[in-house]
Amino acid sequence: MGRELKGELSTAKKCVRMLFFSFSLFWIFLSIFYIQCIDGASLYNYEIIKIYPHDSNAFTQGLIYSNGYLYEGIGQYGQSALRKVEVETGKVVKEYRLPSQYFGEGITLWKDRLIQLTWKGKKGFVYDKETFSLIKEFSFETEGWGITQDSNFLIMSDGSANLFFLDPETFQQVKKIEVRDEDKAIKGLNELEYVRGKVYANVWLTEQIAVINPETGLVEGWINLTGLRGHLDSPSKAGVLNGIAYDTVQDKFFVTGKFWPKVFEIRITP
Numbered sequence: 001m002g003r004e005l006k007g008e009l010s011t012a013k014k015c016v017r018m019l020f021f022s023f024s025l026f027w028i029f030l031s032i033f034y035i036q037c038i039d040g041a042s043l044y045n046y047e048i049i050k051i052y053p054h055d056s057n058a059f060t061q062g063l064i065y066s067n068g069y070l071y072e073g074i075g076q077y078g079q080s081a082l083r084k085v086e087v088e089t090g091k092v093v094k095e096y097r098l099p100s101q102y103f104g105e106g107i108t109l110w111k112d113r114l115i116q117l118t119w120k121g122k123k124g125f126v127y128d129k130e131t132f133s134l135i136k137e138f139s140f141e142t143e144g145w146g147i148t149q150d151s152n153f154l155i156m157s158d159g160s161a162n163l164f165f166l167d168p169e170t171f172q173q174v175k176k177i178e179v180r181d182e183d184k185a186i187k188g189l190n191e192l193e194y195v196r197g198k199v200y201a202n203v204w205l206t207e208q209i210a211v212i213n214p215e216t217g218l219v220e221g222w223i224n225l226t227g228l229r230g231h232l233d234s235p236s237k238a239g240v241l242n243g244i245a246y247d248t249v250q251d252k253f254f255v256t257g258k259f260w261p262k263v264f265e266i267r268i269t270p
């Protein structure tokens, strides 16, 4: 056999191997895609990175992170407040107390303004982020539970399976979606956080966070936070998990609950 022919045969073998390898890779990726599609929502766990102190008298209804501080919306009649809190120490560095007829709920940041919902008051408040001075009020028709924003709209929950998208300047409802895991409507959507294109929602009375596609309303994942309460010194006194904050710069998650003496920085794991 001539040297040229041998060379051609060797090249042909390499091509066949490459083709086989590419074909195998294609099938592996197709299989992974298929498994994810037919299995519905992905399931995630968590790992505790750090534990910080938190006011155990705070009935946490809203939590966000901005520039090194946590901002917290506190509930209950006569106790409701908006707070700026040092992460490391849990020290409250600024506080606004709501009039006693209002039960404070979720909070979010829109530009240089903090927005806070009330539960049954059908009213929300807009504050200056630095001074906490009240700028204006707005109205809505439902109960107020959680609130976040996606840079275009405010996104609000009312304890049902619905998320409401509001214009951040006029507070008018722009659209509404129903959140579902496959065919099942997920009721009790509570504290919210917008994270990298998804809406994360505490589901009331559970230790699960739903990861929601805001375009379709479909739950694409569940973060199981079961066991977190076991790290509280007196878990029986603590209420439900409620409060997700996300540090977009450092990619950090902070979670806490109603009357929890701790805030947990967690990493979400497969």
Ligand SMILES: [Ca+2]
Binding pocket: 062, 063, 064, 148, 191, 192, 193, 243, 244, 245
């Ligand atoms: Ca939040």
